[in-house]
């Protein structure tokens with residue numbers, strides 16, 4: 001079992017070209033079960049998944065994330081959302097009281113969502129599917145409209161799933177010594193910076209742009225905040 005999992009992760013590459021055949025419901029259930037069993041802070045499970053199989057919806061999602069064609073082409077899109085609507089409702093029913101979700105609710109939910117979707121991705125790969133994550137946080141409000149999500153349900157990532165129609169090269173990762181150290185942080189950031197830079201060689205300008213000032217990240221955070229506010233989260237920060 002251990003060997004299988006290590007082999008699976010060693011062979012991972014994101015797939016962006018898929019065969020047309022749909023993912024059977026029995027496989028969808030296994031994949032969703034892996035997400036459902038994932039650990040979650042305080043066992044709160046503040047996450048929901050929508051399985052999008054409808055071609056028209058997939059096309060609209062593809063457009064909402066900057067015309068990424070592979071979104072429409074993957075026969076199954078699993079949209080993972082932070083979902084405080086169900087928790088708020090449970091709270092109301094237990095306490096007859098209103099809960100206003102805040103940033104302090106959103107941030108741990110986001111980590112849970114990352115773990116859940118990661119487990120789903122591994123389950124899908126173990127069944128022979130190709131997967132690719134797609135960031136929905138670049139346009140959560142539009143995705144929300146497309147999927148008619150209620151208030152306090154914020155879509156964050158789309159996991160594309162389908163039988164692969166390509167076999168891309170493995171993408172490089174940071175060398176181990178820039179990731180893992182034991183008992184104390186080492187080597188120092190200067191050395192880490194130096195050893196990771198070659199990883200970005202082929203797309204250095206994109207890398208610099210993404211993390212640079214006024215880059216993609218700022219716009220993403222702005223959009224996420226805008227959506228949180230619109231969908232009933234309190235985004236104020238108490239100092």
Ligand SMILES: Cc1cc2nc3c(=O)[nH]c(=O)nc-3n(C[C@H](O)[C@H](O)[C@H](O)COP(=O)(O)O)c2cc1C
Nearest residue numbers: 012013014015016065068132133134135157170171
């Ligand atoms: C949170 C997250 C968001 C991502 N967003 C996108 C995306 O919007 N479009 C896309 O094609 N790939 C996306 N990816 C896939 C990454 O680009 C990919 O994992 C990375 O380049 C490494 O390649 P590999 O998965 O083949 O090893 C995303 C991955 C993650 C984890």
